[in-house]
Amino acid sequence: MPDGTDIIYYYDGSFEGLMCCVFESFIKGELPVEIVGPGEHQVSLFAQREIVTDIEQARRVIAGIGNKIGGEALQFIQRSFLTCLPGKERSILLFLRKGFRVGQRIMRMPTDDAVNTLFNAVRHLSNEVHLLSGFVRFSIHQDVMAAEITPKNYVLPLLAPHFVDRYPNERWLIHDKTNSVVVLYEQGKTQLLEVEEFTLPAPDEEEVKFRELWKLFYDTIAIEGRYNPKCRMTHMPKRYWENMTEFQPGGKAGAENEKPRETAAMRVLPEAKRLVK
Amino acid sequence: MDIFKKLEILTDSAKYDVACTSSGVDRTAMHGGLGSTVSCGICHSFAADGRCVSLLKVLMTNACVYDCKYCVNRRSNDVPRTTFTPRELAELTIHFYKRNYIEGLFVSSGVIKNAAYTTEQMIEALRILRHEYRFSGYIHAKGIPGASEELLNELGMLADRMSVNIEMPSNDSLKLLAPDKTKQSVLEPMRFIRDRKIENKNELTVYRRAPRFLPAGQSTQMIIGATPETDLQILNLTEGLYRKYGLKRVFFSAYMPVVEHSLLPALTTKPQLLREHRLYQADWLLRFYEFQASEILDEKNPSFNPFVDPKCNWALNHMEFFPLEVNKASYEELLRVPGLGVTSAKRILRARRAASLDFDALKKLGVVLKRAKYFLTCRGKVKEGVRFRQDEVLQSLMSKKEFQMYRSSFFLPDGTKQLSLFEPPVVLAEDVQKCLTGQI
Numbered sequence: 273m274p275d276g277t278d279i280i281y282y283y284d285g286s287f288e289g290l291m292c293c294v295f296e297s298f299i300k301g302e303l304p305v306e307i308v309g310p311g312e313h314q315v316s317l318f319a320q321r322e323i324v325t326d327i328e329q330a331r332r333v334i335a336g337i338g339n340k341i342g343g344e345a346l347q348f349i350q351r352s353f354l355t356c357l358p359g360k361e362r363s364i365l366l367f368l369r370k371g372f373r374v375g376q377r378i379m380r381m382p383t384d385d386a387v388n389t390l391f392n393a394v395r396h397l398s399n400e401v402h403l404l405s406g407f408v409r410f411s412i413h414q415d416v417m418a419a420e421i422t423p424k425n426y427v428l429p430l431l432a433p434h435f436v437d438r439y440p441n442e443r444w445l446i447h448d449k450t451n452s453v454v455v456l457y458e459q460g461k462t463q464l465l466e467v468e469e470f471t472l473p474a475p476d477e478e479e480v481k482f483r484e485l486w487k488l489f490y491d492t493i494a495i496e497g498r499y500n501p502k503c504r505m506t507h508m509p510k511r512y513w514e515n516m517t518e519f520q521p522g523g524k525a526g527a528e529n530e531k532p533r534e535t536a537a538m539r540v541l542p543e544a545k546r547l548v549k
Numbered sequence: 550m551d552i553f554k555k556l557e558i559l560t561d562s563a564k565y566d567v568a569c570t571s572s573g574v575d576r577t578a579m580h581g582g583l584g585s586t587v588s589c590g591i592c593h594s595f596a597a598d599g600r601c602v603s604l605l606k607v608l609m610t611n612a613c614v615y616d617c618k619y620c621v622n623r624r625s626n627d628v629p630r631t632t633f634t635p636r637e638l639a640e641l642t643i644h645f646y647k648r649n650y651i652e653g654l655f656v657s658s659g660v661i662k663n664a665a666y667t668t669e670q671m672i673e674a675l676r677i678l679r680h681e682y683r684f685s686g687y688i689h690a691k692g693i694p695g696a697s698e699e700l701l702n703e704l705g706m707l708a709d710r711m712s713v714n715i716e717m718p719s720n721d722s723l724k725l726l727a728p729d730k731t732k733q734s735v736l737e738p739m740r741f742i743r744d745r746k747i748e749n750k751n752e753l754t755v756y757r758r759a760p761r762f763l764p765a766g767q768s769t770q771m772i773i774g775a776t777p778e779t780d781l782q783i784l785n786l787t788e789g790l791y792r793k794y795g796l797k798r799v800f801f802s803a804y805m806p807v808v809e810h811s812l813l814p815a816l817t818t819k820p821q822l823l824r825e826h827r828l829y830q831a832d833w834l835l836r837f838y839e840f841q842a843s844e845i846l847d848e849k850n851p852s853f854n855p856f857v858d859p860k861c862n863w864a865l866n867h868m869e870f871f872p873l874e875v876n877k878a879s880y881e882e883l884l885r886v887p888g889l890g891v892t893s894a895k896r897i898l899r900a901r902r903a904a905s906l907d908f909d910a911l912k913k914l915g916v917v918l919k920r921a922k923y924f925l926t927c928r929g930k931v932k933e934g935v936r937f938r939q940d941e942v943l944q945s946l947m948s949k950k951e952f953q954m955y956r957s958s959f960f961l962p963d964g965t966k967q968l969s970l971f972e973p974p975v976v977l978a979e980d981v982q983k984c985l986t987g988q989i
């Protein structure tokens with residue numbers, strides 16, 4: 273297989289689409305310089321090819337990965353696909369090229385470049401999922417619990433199961449503002465929905481009360497004699513603070529000043545653009 | 550009193566208890582209920598002092614019939630008193646839990662009326678949580694010395710973890726500062742919990758779904774720096790507690806002078822944070838790095854080195870053990886290398902099965918070489934530019950200023966000629982902050 277082919281693949285941004293790119297690359301015996309998702313079209317000197325997603329074909333590639341490189345590798349590239357690694361598509365392709373050569377052993381080769389890049393990206397993803405399992409803050413609006421997050425990675429598919437275990441009898445949703453997607457859970461079912469615009473309603477009196485109580489607890493629990501903001505920052509990077517109740521400006525006053533947003537969480541959902549999975 | 554004031558008072562008086570972990574059990578919600586736990590524990594926030602906030606940590610009441618000298622809640626202290634009703638506490642927990650503020654509840658208490666009554670109040674709060682709300686989140690309850698075994702058992706069937714605080718690192722100090730408590734009254738419930746857990750284990754092998762008694766075990770805490778015990782005494786006690794009572798954790802709490810008393814350090818005394826930090830490092834060595842207390846400190850060196858962490862200190866005193874070959878050393882050996890943690894050691898083991906490792910490969914694995922490079926060879930070679938000498942190693946670990954101080958402190962790695970250790974010069978303060986956040 274030649275190592276550089278001056279071509280760019282365009283695909284629809286889905287995992288299946290990427291699998292079709294993999295297929296194309298193997299069939300044509302070429303290695304694209306880039307694999308680009310929707311909305312990232314740019315003028316370039318390279319030839320371009322649109323790879324059409326064919327679910328049947330994608331399934332065959334996925335089955336092939338499972339058989340030849342193993343289930344662990346398959347799960348690994350699915351996770352890699354959720355990371356915010358720039359050019360993750362091509363990295364996944366490189367991993368698979370190697371994987372089809374060496375087989376299952378590839379998962380024991382963390383220092384190999386093709387593997388290492390993805391390993392680090394997946395580690396970053398898993399870390400973020402773990403942190404968010406603690407940092408997510410729900411507000412309760414009538415009988416729906418709703419949260420907003422701004423993660424770097426596409427965390428919801430990994431984060432949602434944690435909350436399904438935790439709140440199986442509640443209705444809840446988490447809005448990922450970075451990736452414009454909402455996970456909605458209701459009566460044993462989770463749905464991942466792409467949304468364009470999505471705002472939560474203003475908190476009611478009870479919600480404001482518990483936010484205030486939480487802030488009070490948070491402020492009281494620290495021991496002044498041990499003040500250590502650096503340590504806090506290492507464990508809880510500032511970029512998470514924006515969605516955390518304890519760092520929001522003054523509860524009661526703040527909430528009243530906030531102009532009430534009329535879009536109720538549940539009204540927005542039916543308008544959700546497209547079912548992702 | 551309104552709920553805000555209550556929460557403030559009962560949080561404020563609970564904050565000196567340092568245990569706030571939520572680890573040790575895996576569980577999903579029960580039918581019709583809410584709550585789960587994960588064995589690694591989850592931090593939901595970090596307070597301004599950098600400590601993990603995982604549980605709603607409050608007292609049931611800050612009223613107390615006892616008069617422990619070091620405690621803000623002691624009978625003779627003139628402060629406002631208040632008490633949660635069991636239902637108030639249960640409801641607050643649920644409201645916080647649903648918003649994912651917390652992983653569960655850590656309820657401790659002053660002794661109101663007597664140990665039995667206090668324990669009954671806690672049991673009632675936990676009963677409401679577990680049975681009315683069908684709550685499966687994490688619960689840590691404080692065992693009150695003096696409560697009957699029946700009550701301790703009842704509490705233990707509802708909670709995930711219980712702690713009975715040993716408070717002081719020696720019986721003499723306990724007698725002096727907590728006149729209402731005795732070593733016996735503290736160790737008695739610990740022993741009961743240990744035995745009851747063994748019994749429960751047997752019940753579980755007979756019937757897998759038998760109710761579980763304290764699935765996350767027991768822990769304890771002691772206050773450091775209010776009394777004259779040496780580091781060696783404290784560490785030996787710690788090791789003994791792990792061995793004898795099967796404790797999951799021993800916590801150390803640097804004494805915060807909250808009370809003016811002739812028997813206690815002056816109010817202006819700074820908490821011994823560095824010392825506390827060293828104790829935690831040594832505690833990790835006991836729990837995860839297969840060290841014995843006697844390897845870390847002994848009669849000749851009864852105090853921690855303020856400049857070097859215990860593991861590094863051990864390595865500097867055992868230069869003959871190093872350098873180790875990355876591609877050959879056993880897991881236990883790798884754990885002895887300063888800068889290598891459990892995760893790194895495991896990664897190395899896994900990666901070297903596929904290919905022999907060089908320093909570049911270690912870097913790719915995420916191994917931090919700053920310290921480790923002095924103690925390792927890769928394929929028989931040391932890292933370029935590294936010389937394996939005590940002096941060089943030391944210099945690389947410290948800033949210039951520290952190194953000079955270290956030198957002038959006459960504190961040598963072989964433990965000879967040491968001066969008073971736990972009054973390190975003020976310039977160290979910043980470095981303490983640094984190391985408090987770092988890993989061993």
Ligand code: SF4
Nearest residue numbers: 613615617620623659
């Ligand atoms: S029994 Fe507990 S709360 Fe009461 S004074 Fe002693 S340490 Fe404080």
